[in-house]
Amino acid sequence: MNATVNANQHTQHTVVAWLEDKPGVLNRVVGLFRRRNFNIESLTVGHSETPGISRLTFVVNGDDHMVDQAIKQLYKLVNVTKVENITDKPAIKREMALVRVGVDGSTRSDVMQIVDIYRARIVDVSMDSVVVQAVGRQEQIDSLLDLLSNYRILEMVRTGVVAMTRGQAGRNGNGKIKRRAAL
Amino acid sequence: MKLTGAQIVWESMLREQVEVVFGMPGGANLPIYDALSQYPQFHHVLVRHEQGAAHMADGYARVSGKVGVCLVTSGPAATNLVTGLATAMMDSVPMVAITGQVPTSLLGNDAFQETDVTGVTQPVTKHNYLVTDVRELAQVMKEAFHIARTGRPGPVLIDICKDVQNDSTDFVYPEEVKLAGFRPWRGIDEGALEQAATLIEQAQRPLIIAGHGVQMAHATQELRQFAEKAEIPVTMTLLGLGDIPETHPLSLGMCGMHGEAHANLAIQECDLLIAVGMRFDDRVTGKLDEFAPNARIIHLEMDEAEVGKNVQPDVALIADAKESLQALLARVQAKRHQQWLKQISDWRNESEARDILRAEVDELIPPYVMRQLWHTTGGDAIIVTDVGQHQMWEAQYYLHQHPRQLLTSGGLGTMGYALPAAVGAQMAAPDTPVWVVAGDGGFQMTLQEMATVMQENLPIKIVIINNGFLGMVRQWQQLFYGKRYTGTPMFSPDFVQLAAAYGMAGRTVKQKQEVNDALQQAAEHPGPFLLEFQVKEEVNVYPMVAPGAAVGELLRRPTIVQGPSGVNPAW
Ligand SMILES: Cc1ncc(C[n+]2csc(CCOP(=O)(O)OP(=O)(O)O)c2C)c(N)n1
Numbered sequence: 001m002n003a004t005v006n007a008n009q010h011t012q013h014t015v016v017a018w019l020e021d022k023p024g025v026l027n028r029v030v031g032l033f034r035r036r037n038f039n040i041e042s043l044t045v046g047h048s049e050t051p052g053i054s055r056l057t058f059v060v061n062g063d064d065h066m067v068d069q070a071i072k073q074l075y076k077l078v079n080v081t082k083v084e085n086i087t088d089k090p091a092i093k094r095e096m097a098l099v100r101v102g103v104d105g106s107t108r109s110d111v112m113q114i115v116d117i118y119r120a121r122i123v124d125v126s127m128d129s130v131v132v133q134a135v136g137r138q139e140q141i142d143s144l145l146d147l148l149s150n151y152r153i154l155e156m157v158r159t160g161v162v163a164m165t166r167g168q169a170g171r172n173g174n175g176k177i178k179r180r181a182a183l
Numbered sequence: 184m185k186l187t188g189a190q191i192v193w194e195s196m197l198r199e200q201v202e203v204v205f206g207m208p209g210g211a212n213l214p215i216y217d218a219l220s221q222y223p224q225f226h227h228v229l230v231r232h233e234q235g236a237a238h239m240a241d242g243y244a245r246v247s248g249k250v251g252v253c254l255v256t257s258g259p260a261a262t263n264l265v266t267g268l269a270t271a272m273m274d275s276v277p278m279v280a281i282t283g284q285v286p287t288s289l290l291g292n293d294a295f296q297e298t299d300v301t302g303v304t305q306p307v308t309k310h311n312y313l314v315t316d317v318r319e320l321a322q323v324m325k326e327a328f329h330i331a332r333t334g335r336p337g338p339v340l341i342d343i344c345k346d347v348q349n350d351s352t353d354f355v356y357p358e359e360v361k362l363a364g365f366r367p368w369r370g371i372d373e374g375a376l377e378q379a380a381t382l383i384e385q386a387q388r389p390l391i392i393a394g395h396g397v398q399m400a401h402a403t404q405e406l407r408q409f410a411e412k413a414e415i416p417v418t419m420t421l422l423g424l425g426d427i428p429e430t431h432p433l434s435l436g437m438c439g440m441h442g443e444a445h446a447n448l449a450i451q452e453c454d455l456l457i458a459v460g461m462r463f464d465d466r467v468t469g470k471l472d473e474f475a476p477n478a479r480i481i482h483l484e485m486d487e488a489e490v491g492k493n494v495q496p497d498v499a500l501i502a503d504a505k506e507s508l509q510a511l512l513a514r515v516q517a518k519r520h521q522q523w524l525k526q527i528s529d530w531r532n533e534s535e536a537r538d539i540l541r542a543e544v545d546e547l548i549p550p551y552v553m554r555q556l557w558h559t560t561g562g563d564a565i566i567v568t569d570v571g572q573h574q575m576w577e578a579q580y581y582l583h584q585h586p587r588q589l590l591t592s593g594g595l596g597t598m599g600y601a602l603p604a605a606v607g608a609q610m611a612a613p614d615t616p617v618w619v620v621a622g623d624g625g626f627q628m629t630l631q632e633m634a635t636v637m638q639e640n641l642p643i644k645i646v647i648i649n650n651g652f653l654g655m656v657r658q659w660q661q662l663f664y665g666k667r668y669t670g671t672p673m674f675s676p677d678f679v680q681l682a683a684a685y686g687m688a689g690r691t692v693k694q695k696q697e698v699n700d701a702l703q704q705a706a707e708h709p710g711p712f713l714l715e716f717q718v719k720e721e722v723n724v725y726p727m728v729a730p731g732a733a734v735g736e737l738l739r740r741p742t743i744v745q746g747p748s749g750v751n752p753a754w
Binding site: 019020023024027028031035065068069072073075076077078079080081082 | 301302305306309310313330362363364365366486487488490491492
């Protein structure tokens with residue numbers, strides 16, 4: 001990417017925030033997003049490596065100004081200990097989906113083939129449906145869902161993105177930065 | 184030492200140097216009120232409505248610089264606080280509000296007088312707490328006061344369940360607060376400071392726009408020294424009035440929607456705008472895209488979230504205004520900007536020629552009352568204004584000299600603010616004259632606090648500018664809604680008789696010739712005094728930047744026209 005292209009081009013940002021795990025804290029965060037009119041695409045929250053601290057990943061739609069404001073406003077919440085915009089950082093971003101697809105004798109094997117190609121798994125089978133579990137990047141899940149929509153999707157749930165930055169890149173003997181293989 | 188939760192509340196407040204508490208008792212805070220009998224060190228001011236308690240705590244805080252405290256019960260009492268909390272939040276006023284809550288066993292049960300107070304007040308407080316365990320109470324009290332006064336100040340609410348007030352625990356007041364997620368401000372970046380100094384050095388037409396942050400940081404001396412050293416004119420936001428004396432040669436007075444033309448034109452023409460402790464509110468900037476189009480911008484602001492929120496600065500110093508002004512003062516060279524000042528003074532001469540006070544109007548008009556009030560009080564009184572036209576006229580015609588001299592609801596524009604806030608102000612400064620300036624509309628929103636004034640025996644002077652309308656709204660209807668006065672003409676009681684019913688002295692003023700005498704009488708009266716000025720009804724506040732217009736596009740004061748019967752302004 002050309003260095004002069006400014007990051008304003010972004011429309012989707014991934015941000016990680018660490019929160020004290022106390023009653024009402026998530027409500028403060030969500031209330032802030034609503035009040036400040038931030039357009040949240042997805043939001044996930046769960047435990048982090050530190051007891052008492054939860055980790056929140058959210059994807060926000062908007063320009064750099066909007067995400068900058070979202071981060072600064074989040075910082076002002078007393079129970080938010082840290083916020084990091086990882087949009088431009090090398091990071092692993094993953095989402096999980098469970099999809100119940102209606103199948104019959106003629107479509108079951110097609111569905112299983114698609115699942116195979118996407119390295120997803122079938123985690124439940126019944127006479128007339130299968131449940132597909134897929135873990136991957138958002139686009140992979142999108143495209144899997146796209147294909148599965150040719151069959152009968154009976155039920156679907158996505159977790160929203162969770163993310164973690166990659167470790168420091170190592171160096172080769174020749175001094176070139178070597179990135180660990182992307183999974 | 185084992186204490187009850189109720190005692191812990193008072194013990195904590197002793198350690199926070201609280202002296203006055205504004206409030207009203209009720210079922211869910213009775214244990215706290217009962218414990219007050221053991222603490223004669225506190226002065227409790229009984230209010231007539233909880234909104235009043237919040238505004239009083241606010242007025243007390245704005246004048247004293249200390250944290251104002253109010254104490255009310257659950258449910259309806261707590262919801263009555265909301266307007267006062269929102270007012271304090273918008274204007275960054277340090278406050279702690281304590282509310283009683285139903286017992287923990289009933290929480291979430293829709294119990295009698297239960298409201299989700301932390302939920303309701305979350306957007307209008309800097310932080311809030313629900314205390315369900317007496318062992319947390321001392322820590323929460325300590326944190327609340329710390330958060331309220333540290334960094335950009337604001338209101339903090341503590342909702343305490345009734346059983347917590349009765350429960351006992353060992354009381355140890357924490358020495359320090361450890362809040363992992365609370366960072367008051369970032370501090371000055373050396374590179375940014377260097378850049379700012381260079382921009383100031385290069386500027387031909389620099390301008391300072393100073394806000395409330397200067398007063399809160401006790402930085403008025405620094406501002407003045409900086410402005411004088413680099414010879415930079417200073418315009419102020421409504422809440423910034425008093426940052427530099429308005430009689431100072433470098434003062435341009437207020438800018439913004441009802442700012443003086445020369446101040447707004449200076450914003451549009453300056454090549455460097457140094458914004459200190461202000462947040463580019465829309466009432467100040469007008470149309471954002473056309474705000475200060477020729478200027479580089481330096482923003483001195485402690486709340487990082489305000490930097491780049493509305494206006495993207497070229498350089499930002501993220502610190503307390505005192506710290507950043509001191510740093511700049513040390514860096515900048517003494518300079519002169521004679522040409523620029525001459526330009527501004529030409530604009531100023533032109534605006535002053537249009538001043539309504541130049542015209543010999545026989546009628547009783549509010550700007551005249553405000554200017555005479557300034558004369559009568561020697562420019563030294565604490566003035567607490569309500570919201571509307573009178574608020575803008577006060578801002579224009581009273582020449583503020585000191586920080587913390589003008590109290591007004593700038594951010595929220597809360598009608599009904601003035602009288603209760605004045606009670607808090609007078610409690611904080613018992614020896615300074617405190618004057619309320621209110622409209623007939625706003626005064627009727629909280630006039631019951633006249634009873635509090637009497638009960639506390641406070642010598643507050645009340646000026647009511649009675650124009651028979653919700654004046655500011657009427658002005659908008661006249662200018663932008665084809666003069667259709669829907670919902671703005673207003674009946675009012677005889678305010679002087681009303682005051683008399685409370686035992687307060689008063690006087691009605693209908694003639695211009697009586698103004699001085701009446702003001703003098705009120706000033707000399709030892710107790711509270713109410714003055715009702717029955718003014719000419721349809722007078723407008725000018726200049727005015729129409730909503731959505733650029734600040735340079737002002738509706739100017741109409742020129743004074745020469746008529747056969749002398750000079751008459753076309754108002
Ligand atoms: C609580 C509240 N309600 C409504 C308004 C809208 N409002 C702004 S100014 C104004 C008129 C104020 O009239 P008055 O108090 O008589 O003062 P004047 O403008 O005539 O000086 C109104 C209704 C407000 N600011 N606050």
